Amino acid sequence: MNTITTPFRSYCSLKKALISGDVTCVSIVQNYLDRIQERIDINAFVEVYHDEVLANAKKVDEKISSGKYGKLAGMVIGIKDNLCYQNHKVSAASKILNDFESLYTATSLQRLIDEDALIIGRLNCDEFAMGSGNENTMYGPVKNPLNVFKVAGGSSGGSAAAVTAGLCLTALGSDTGGSIRQPAAFCGIVGLKPTYSRVSRHGLIAYASSFDQIGPLANNVKDASLILEVISGKDEFDSTVSSKKVDQYSALDINVKPKKIAYIKECLESNGLDAEIKQLIISKIDDLKLKGNIVEPVSFPYLDLLVPTYYVISTAEASSNLARYDGVHYGYRSENITDLESSYINSRSEGFGEEVKRRIMLGTFVLSAGYHDAFFTKAQKIRRLIKQKTDELFLNYDFVISPTTPHTAFDIGEKYKDPTVMYLEDIFTVQANLSGNPAISLPLANHSNGMPIGLHIMANHFKEAELLSFSSIISK
Numbered sequence: 001m002n003t004i005t006t007p008f009r010s011y012c013s014l015k016k017a018l019i020s021g022d023v024t025c026v027s028i029v030q031n032y033l034d035r036i037q038e039r040i041d042i043n044a045f046v047e048v049y050h051d052e053v054l055a056n057a058k059k060v061d062e063k064i065s066s067g068k069y070g071k072l073a074g075m076v077i078g079i080k081d082n083l084c085y086q087n088h089k090v091s092a093a094s095k096i097l098n099d100f101e102s103l104y105t106a107t108s109l110q111r112l113i114d115e116d117a118l119i120i121g122r123l124n125c126d127e128f129a130m131g132s133g134n135e136n137t138m139y140g141p142v143k144n145p146l147n148v149f150k151v152a153g154g155s156s157g158g159s160a161a162a163v164t165a166g167l168c169l170t171a172l173g174s175d176t177g178g179s180i181r182q183p184a185a186f187c188g189i190v191g192l193k194p195t196y197s198r199v200s201r202h203g204l205i206a207y208a209s210s211f212d213q214i215g216p217l218a219n220n221v222k223d224a225s226l227i228l229e230v231i232s233g234k235d236e237f238d239s240t241v242s243s244k245k246v247d248q249y250s251a252l253d254i255n256v257k258p259k260k261i262a263y264i265k266e267c268l269e270s271n272g273l274d275a276e277i278k279q280l281i282i283s284k285i286d287d288l289k290l291k292g293n294i295v296e297p298v299s300f301p302y303l304d305l306l307v308p309t310y311y312v313i314s315t316a317e318a319s320s321n322l323a324r325y326d327g328v329h330y331g332y333r334s335e336n337i338t339d340l341e342s343s344y345i346n347s348r349s350e351g352f353g354e355e356v357k358r359r360i361m362l363g364t365f366v367l368s369a370g371y372h373d374a375f376f377t378k379a380q381k382i383r384r385l386i387k388q389k390t391d392e393l394f395l396n397y398d399f400v401i402s403p404t405t406p407h408t409a410f411d412i413g414e415k416y417k418d419p420t421v422m423y424l425e426d427i428f429t430v431q432a433n434l435s436g437n438p439a440i441s442l443p444l445a446n447h448s449n450g451m452p453i454g455l456h457i458m459a460n461h462f463k464e465a466e467l468l469s470f471s472s473i474i475s476k
Contacts (some may be wrong), residue, residue, distance in 0.1 A: 011075050011226060014169065014257045018064060018074045025057035025064070025118065026075045030033025030052075032076050032120055038053025040154070042143040043096030044162040046081055047089060048121035059362035060116045070115030072230060075223075078168040080130055080159050080198060081122045083109055083214070084203040092205045093137035094127045096325045096332045096351030106203020107238065108214045115230050120168050123158030127353045128322065129174055129207045131155050132182060132425035133410070136355040142410050144187060145452060150409040153183025159217045161189040170218045170227060174204055176211045177310055178404075181441035182259045184217055185404035188443045190471075192216045192224045195462050197242040199228075200235035206321040208314035211433045220324060221442070221472040225249040244464040247465040252472050258292040259470060262397040265297040274407040277453050281403055282444050284455060288474070298393060298400075300431075302386050307423055310430045311368050311388065312379035319363030325351065345354050358419060365405065384432050390435040394460035399470060402428045404441040404454030427454055440471055459460060 007016040008028070015052040036048055052077075055111035063069040079085065082092040082460045084102035090095040105113070113119065125455045128135040132155025134142040142157040145165035152161040156173030160183035163171050173180040175193040184191025192215045206212060229249040235241045263285060263319040268278055284297050327333040327347025334346035352360070366375035393400055406427060432439035437458050455474075459467035 004256060004325060007031065008169060009166075011072075011169060011223050013057070014074055022148050025060045026054060027118060027119065028074060029053050029057040029076060032166075032168055035165070036121075039165045039167060041148060042145050042161050042165060043140055044123055044158045044165065044167055045078065045121045046091070046093070046124050046139050046153075046158070049119060053118050054404060056118055060118065061088055063116060064377075065147045070117075072112060072226070073116040075117045075170060076120050076168045077112060077117050078120055078123045078157055078159060078162045078171040079109060079174045080098070080125050080171070082125060082174060082205040083122075083172060084205070085109060085119070087121070088122070090122065090205065092128045093125050093139055094352065095138050096330055096348070096355065098138070098441065102203075104203065106214075107200040107235045108343050108358055109203065110229050112172075112227070123156075123162055123171060125158055125173075126155035126179075126316070127177040127356050128186070128205065128210075128356050129155040129176055129179055130318070130359055132178070133412070133424050133442050134158065134460070137413065143412065144409050144451075147409070148187065149411055150451065151186065151386045151412055153186035153409065155179040156191075156217065157183045158189065160184050160189060160233070163187070163189050163217050163219060170223050172457065174207075175213050175215055176314060176432065177426040177433050180215045180217060181404055181429050181439060181454070181456060182425060185452065185456075186409040187217055188446075188452030189217055190224050190443070191215070191222055191441045192243045193439050194201050194227060194228060194232065194464060195242070195435075197240055198232050198438070198462065198464065200233075200238040200241045202235055202237035206387065208317035209321060210312075210317060211314055213433075221468055221475055222250065222252060224440075225252055228468075244462055249468055252469055253465070254473060255466075255469055256473065258294065259398040260292055260396065261295045262393055262400045263296040264300045264303065264402060266300055266303045266399065267402045270406065270426065270427070272406045272427070273403065274447070276405050276447055280453055281455070282400075284401075284444065298397075300389060302382070302389060303427075305382055306386065306430050306434060307427055309379045309382045310426065310434055311362070311423055313361035315359045315381060316367050316376050317363070319360050319367060322352075322356070322360055327351065353395055355419065368424045386431065387435040390431065390437060391426065398466065400458045402456045404428060408447045408449060408451035408453060416452055432458050437461060438467055440469055442466060442475055
């Protein structure tokens with residue numbers, strides 16, 4: 001058996017080494033555990049299941065020896081700290097859920113375990129998935145493994161950082177307004193948000209229920225495809241999940257037929273877009289044209305309304321979803337209590353972080369009498385217009401491309417003090433959440449500052465197979 005000196009960067013190579021007997025699951029896991037200790041500085045993990053994952057690795061080794069093993073045997077996966085795992089702690093990076101243990105396992109996570117994936121630990125994130133820098137967390141900010149003075153992105157920053165640093169092969173994250181794709185872009189990996197309802201949300205701690213979607217972060221499109229294939233499909237515990245047939249995404253049927261691709265011209269004309277990123281996107285457009293694709297500019301008149309619409313609706317939903325954390329049923333309870341009212345007020349004031357409280361208050365305001373129609377109802381109407389306009393694009397085009405982010409990873413602390421600036425981080429990603437479309441961020445190139453740049457691709461509803469196939473072609 002060979003000694004593992006560098007982490008595997010694809011499940012294909014890992015599985016080949018496992019089946020040939022060059023390595024074992026135990027040796028692979030031990031290598032990741034060692035690397036987690038070496039890169040403790042990036043603060044990606046909040047808990048590592050050391051003994052448990054080694055014991056599970058031994059069981060999977062026995063399954064491989066017997067020739068009866070799942071399609072993810074030996075894949076080491078980290079999970080965002082808002083996914084429930086039975087008899088394991090889950091906190092959503094919030095003091096309000098400190099030391100809380102889940103009574104059940106999220107459907108997406110259970111499906112990975114059923115296919116012999118090895119869950120190595122839970123990963124840092126923005127509190128209740130609210131943030132774009134992974135700085136809103138009781139565990140401290142996640143540092144970008146490529147430059148520890150930079151953010152890893154958010155809210156799934158721990159997931160992106162862990163994959164990039166080789167602390168696990170893949171990771172699960174959640175995406176409400178770009179929380180998988182933006183950190184994937186900042187860390188130079190693949191991040192996929194499936195169609196809304198493609199993956200069960202059962203066991204995902206809710207932020208905004210009409211936006212939230214679980215998805216993979218991986219080093220390559222093939223691994224992301226394999227995870228999506230496993231976690232997708234109907235679920236008796238989630239009435240909103242689609243019953244549409246799940247395609248064999250991992251087959252990646254490579255269709256080299258030229259595609260019709262749109263890019264939103266307002267995105268490239270945005271004043272906030274880094275000039276170097278703009279030039280790289282234009283170069284990619286030229287390259288796609290040279291390969292026979294039709295690439296055309298289109299106008300999307302609601303670009304300036306995307307972020308405001310998203311934050312009105314998502315904060316309203318957050319206000320409702322987070323009402324259950326009252327200091328009575330479970331989680332953190334203030335010691336400074338004199339009556340029932342002080343129990344609610346003090347537990348929530350002390351248990352929630354500043355950004356979460358800000359969004360709860362904003363959401364409560366837009367839902368309040370006298371303002372409901374002016375804000376929430378109007379935002380819902382605009383969301384419908386955004387979806388209709390997005391659907392119209394896919395009547396004529398296969399894909400819509402843009403930058404994933406307007407700039408590369410920013411310095412830790414740089415934008416944390418100004419929430420309105422931070423909210424604009426979602427400007428290129430949030431359309432897919434408002435309209436429910438699948439979207440992916442692919443590593444495009446490195447900026448002259450050394451940090452990665454992401455290419456964002458959006459497809460029509462439930463066209464993940466086509467999106468992944470196209471992504472695998474242009475990633476080569």
